[in-house]
Amino acid sequence: MLDLTPKELKEREALIINPAKTCQPIGAMYAALGIHRCLPHSHGSQGCCSYHRMHLTRHFRDPVMASTSSFTEGSSVFGGKSNLKTAAKNIFAIYNPDVIAVHTTCLSETIGDDINAIIADIEIPEGKRMIHANTPSYQGSHITGFSNMVKGIVNYLAESASDHPEVKTDNINIIPGFVNPADMREIKRITSLLGIPYIMFPDTSGVVDSPNTGKYEMYPRGGAKVDDIAKTGDSKATVALGKFASEQGAFELEKKCGVKPYVLKTPIGIRATDDYIMKLLKLTQKEVPYELEEERGQLVDIMTDTHMHFHGKEVAIFGDPDIVTAMTEFCLSLGMRPKYILTGTPGEAFSREINELMMDVAVNYQVKAAGDLFTLHQWIKNDPVDLIIGNTYGKYISKAEDIPLVRLGFPILDRSVHSYMPVAGYKGAMRLIEMISNAILDREDRDAEDCDFELVM
Numbered sequence: 103m104l105d106l107t108p109k110e111l112k113e114r115e116a117l118i119i120n121p122a123k124t125c126q127p128i129g130a131m132y133a134a135l136g137i138h139r140c141l142p143h144s145h146g147s148q149g150c151c152s153y154h155r156m157h158l159t160r161h162f163r164d165p166v167m168a169s170t171s172s173f174t175e176g177s178s179v180f181g182g183k184s185n186l187k188t189a190a191k192n193i194f195a196i197y198n199p200d201v202i203a204v205h206t207t208c209l210s211e212t213i214g215d216d217i218n219a220i221i222a223d224i225e226i227p228e229g230k231r232m233i234h235a236n237t238p239s240y241q242g243s244h245i246t247g248f249s250n251m252v253k254g255i256v257n258y259l260a261e262s263a264s265d266h267p268e269v270k271t272d273n274i275n276i277i278p279g280f281v282n283p284a285d286m287r288e289i290k291r292i293t294s295l296l297g298i299p300y301i302m303f304p305d306t307s308g309v310v311d312s313p314n315t316g317k318y319e320m321y322p323r324g325g326a327k328v329d330d331i332a333k334t335g336d337s338k339a340t341v342a343l344g345k346f347a348s349e350q351g352a353f354e355l356e357k358k359c360g361v362k363p364y365v366l367k368t369p370i371g372i373r374a375t376d377d378y379i380m381k382l383l384k385l386t387q388k389e390v391p392y393e394l395e396e397e398r399g400q401l402v403d404i405m406t407d408t409h410m411h412f413h414g415k416e417v418a419i420f421g422d423p424d425i426v427t428a429m430t431e432f433c434l435s436l437g438m439r440p441k442y443i444l445t446g447t448p449g450e451a452f453s454r455e456i457n458e459l460m461m462d463v464a465v466n467y468q469v470k471a472a473g474d475l476f477t478l479h480q481w482i483k484n485d486p487v488d489l490i491i492g493n494t495y496g497k498y499i500s501k502a503e504d505i506p507l508v509r510l511g512f513p514i515l516d517r518s519v520h521s522y523m524p525v526a527g528y529k530g531a532m533r534l535i536e537m538i539s540n541a542i543l544d545r546e547d548r549d550a551e552d553c554d555f556e557l558v559m
Contacts, residue, residue, distance in 0.1 A: 119476035120495065122420050123446030124513070125239035126247030127205050128154045129280060129347075131168055133251035134203035136304020138325035141199040142168040145186055145217065145234075146207025161513040162283075162310040162521050167320055169193050169202075173209055181213050183220050190224050190232065197320065200328060204234035205251060211238035231328065233258035243447040244512070245346050245422050248280045252351035255303060259328060262335035262359040273337040274385060275361065276302040277351050279344030279368050279424050280512065281526060283307040283324075288524035289343070289369065292379065296388050301330050301337060311522055335359030339385050343378070344368045344424030345455070346447060368424045369526050370534070371432025372401055397528040404535055409437055411539045418442035420478055420492040421511035423452045423471070429491060429510065431459055432531065436538075438489075439465045442481045448472035475499065489542060506541040510534075 127144060131154050134142035144151035151170035158166040171177070171185040186204070193202055204217055217234040226232055235254035237247040276293065278286045286307045293300045308324015334340070340355050342348035342365045352363035364385075369378040376398075379390065416439045419426050423445040430440045443456050452471040460467055468481055479499045482490075486503060490496050493511045500507035514520050524530040 114477075118474045120479075120498075121446050121474050122444060122478070122492075122495075123243035123245070123422075124157065125154075125208075126237035126242055126244060126250065127207055127239060128157055129244035129247030129249070130203075130205035130235050130237045130251040131155070131166070131247075132158060132244075132280065132306065133248045133255070133304045134201075134205070135166065135309050136306045136325055137201050137203065137255065137331070138323075138327045139200035139321040140203050140325065141193060141197055141201070143189065143193070143202050143204045144168055144170045144207060145182060145204050145215065146171060146209045147173045150207045150209075157513060158310070160515045163518055164310045164312065166310065169197070171210075178209060178213065182210055182215050183223075186215075186217075186220050187224055190226070194227050194230055199321065200229075201231045201233060203251065203254070204232065205237045205247065206235075207237075208239045211236065211240075231258065243422075245280055245424070245447045248347050249350045252277060252304065252348065253354045255331060256334070256351050256354045256358060259331045260335045260355055260359060261332045263333075270338045270361070271333070271336050272299050272386070273333065274298055274300045274382065275334045275337045275340035275352075275355065276300050277340065277342045277348035278302060278305070279342075279347035280422060281343075281368065281425075282521040282524070283309065283311040284522050284524040285526035285530065288527040288530060289378075292369075292375075292394065292527055293382065295391050295394055296379070296382055296386070297391075298382055298386050298388060301334050302326060303331050303334065335361060337361055339364060341366060341378070341381060341385075345427075345451060346423045346449060348424075367431065368428040370425065370428035371531050372398070372405070372435055372528070373431055374428045375527050375531065394528070401528045401531050401535075404532055405436060408535060408539050411542055413437040414439060415489060415542065416441045416487040417489045417491060418444075418478060418482060418487045420444040420446075420473075420475070420490075420496065423447045423449065423455075425511045427452070427455050427459070429534075430456060432534065433491075434459065434463060436535070439463075439467075441465065441467050441485075441487050442478060443467060443469045444473040444478050445471055446473060479503075488545075489538065491538075506545045508534075508537050508541050 131142040134140050148170050155166045155168050171182050171189050177185050221232045233254050235250040283306045303326035305326045309322050312322035340352040340361050340363045342352035349365050355361045356363050367374040369375040433440050453469050456469045490507045494515045496507045
């Protein structure tokens with residue numbers, strides 16, 4: 103690894119080394135899996151679809167199904183209209199999904215295929231649907247792709263049955279963002295404990311964490327049903343969890359059906375979870391049940407019992423912007439000092455959010471959107487931290503600099519079971535404290551053993 107001065111790092115603008123993101127279609131594919139009996143469709147080459155399926159499958163350890171337009175040289179020159187029309191006919195006939203969710207790739211975007219016009223020219227069987235989102239990989243990140251597909255879901259499926267926009271049901275729409283199915287389950291559990299009727303979309307719980315029953319099911323029981331998504335236009339409000347992944351879908355629903363949007367942080371950590379619950383209470387006039395009071399009290403007790411493990415510890419946090427923002431806030435609640443905060447997803451809103459969080463904290467920190475892991479590594483080499491929090495790719499920095507890594511976010515490719523264990527809500531915060539505490543204490547124990555060994559020698 104080369105050592106670069108701060109000036110040299112600042113001047114590197116046209117090159118990304120070890121990106122802290124992946125491409126839009128992966129996010130779009132994951133969002134599409136959150137619709138019941140939906141088959142994601144990659145409008146591009148077969149290799150793109152294979153890579154995106156593989157990446158999701160490795161993270162969730164569950165088979166991810168998707169189809170492709172299988173572009174050839176001819177498609178690359180003359181466009182992929184015939185490929186998509188043939189694919190749709192074959193998919194409905196052979197795989198029988200309720201919904202085909204088309205997302206584009208670099209190739210089809212560069213050609214300029216008009217997916218909306220192509221879909222309008224396809225004979226779709228009665229009772230079936232086709233939706234689409236434009237997801238060029240050379241813009242944004244997988245979080246952008248997720249956001250674009252959520253917006254596409256709203257455009258194609260959300261409806262308002264009432265002629266009077268002011269007449270709404272008691273339902274609250276929840277857009278959970280790019281989180282694991284376990285986090286979606288936890289968010290739903292908290293909402294149910296409050297006694298609030300809700301519609302969550304997309305919802306990958308029961309899809310990429312489906313049980314092994316001994317019988318293969320191409321379309322598991324999970325996912326948001328099309329009929330429920332259609333009702334979102336008549337809901338009282340939409341709560342979008344995560345500015346980057348969920349905001350645009352909520353705004354689109356407001357534009358289309360007049361449903362008021364509320365954008366909150368992903369409910370990771372005590373403060374963000376409090377904000378989520380308080381927003382729901384304000385919208386519905388419900389009361390907090392004792393079960394949630396107990397969970398919060400347990401979390402506060404754990405934070406008090408373990409504060410000496412975290413106080414003053416410097417941490418580097420990287421990954422998806424919504425997860426990083428919420429995790430930065432939680433680290434501050436634990437008394438830690440976020441020193442390096444980085445996301446691969448572009449957007450000035452990320453830096454603004456982090457700067458607001460750090461405004462009253464006496465910590466020298468660096469924040470960067472559209473950053474890469476080479477930059478993060480150089481920051482750490484120049485001035486080390488006590489802990490790294492991020493996805494699997496942080497392990498190379500962790501190993502090189504001998505700094506513990508807590509795996510969080512997407513993708514996690516070298517560990518199992520994580521997608522079944524929530525990090526959202528009070529229960530998830532307890533788990534995060536255990537993970538962080540164990541990582542720090544293991545390092546301290548190892549250092550102490552090394553000192554004992556040196557004294558014996």
